[in-house]
Amino acid sequence: MPDKEMQAYRTIIKRYKHKAQLLRQIHSDQYSIYQSRSNLLNAGCIILATLITVISVANISDFLNFLNVYFETNIDINFGKNVFSGAIALLSFMVLFMSLADLILGWRNKYMNHGSGVKLLTSFITATNEVETLIENDSLEDEQAKIKIEEMKKRYELIGEFLPLTPDQEFLNSKQKYLIKRKLSEELDEDPCLNINLKNNIKRYRKK
Known part of the structure; x- marks a missing residue:
């Protein structure tokens, strides 16, 4: 092909x-x-x-x-x-x-x-x-x-x-959560020893 x-x-x-x-x-x-x-x-x-x-x-x-x-x-x-x-x-x-x-x-x-x-x-x-x-x-x-x-x-x-x-708001909340999880996954690939707490990191990214 x-x-x-x-x-x-x-x-x-x-x-x-x-x-x-x-x-x-x-x-x-x-x-x-x-x-x-x-x-x-x-x-x-x-x-x-x-x-x-x-x-x-x-x-x-x-x-x-x-x-x-x-x-x-x-x-x-x-x-x-x-x-x-x-x-x-x-x-x-x-x-x-x-x-x-x-x-x-x-x-x-x-x-x-x-x-x-x-x-x-x-x-x-x-x-x-x-x-x-x-x-x-x-x-x-x-x-x-x-x-x-x-x-x-x-x-x-x-x-x-x-x-x-x-609901639209629930859709946006979940989409944001999904994108943050992907970003955290990429960070974890680069540093496997990284301390990952999904709940805290979602809050951290939302504050930015």
């Missing part, structure tokens, strides 16, 4: 790979955000449900009598029972609200969609690396290389149609 055509193919592959790596960073960040929110709601539901169970099976009268005797309180038993009943009703409503919130906001579906996008993009990047290696090793004829590039283009377009939308 002529050097000029090989260089052109390598440029196309690198462009697609760069776009895919950027998109993977964006959807990976979105996956982490929505998964954390969904997990937080689920954890809240579990904790509240546990409290409801404990309060429901507890003998409220004995508990209140214990408080009155050993701590010299003067809590009315009937009033105390009403308070605990109200607490159970309130906690049950909160569990219902949190369960509906996850369904209405769609955080679970969103993080699953972004996670699927990350997997597709990772597979695409792996495929581009393989094609790039074949071209560099001159293992493909010119016509075969053109077919591979066309397949790559169609696959990238199909993945783009599947990927969920990302």
Whole structure:
């Protein structure tokens, strides 16, 4: 394969790979955000449900009598029972609200969609690396290389149609993070002993 055509193919592959790596960073960040929110709601539901169970099976009268005797309180038993009943009703409503919130906001579906996008993009990047290696090793004829590039283009377009939308600000934040990671990776290649703390370095570069 002529050097000029090989260089052109390598440029196309690198462009697609760069776009895919950027998109993977964006959807990976979105996956982490929505998964954390969904997990937080689920954890809240579990904790509240546990409290409801404990309060429901507890003998409220004995508990209140214990408080009155050993701590010299003067809590009315009937009033105390009403308070605990109200607490159970309130906690049950909160569990219902949190369960509906996850369904209405769609955080679970969103993080699953972004996670699927990350997997597709990772597979695409792996495929581009393989094609790039074949071209560099001159293992493909010119016509075969053109077919591979066309397949790559169609696959990238199909993945783009599947990927969920990302807010503009989140897109820019993730793009900035991706570019900073690339710069840090280059610095690490030059100095393997460099102390790399991604979080601190992102803050450092953002301040410049």
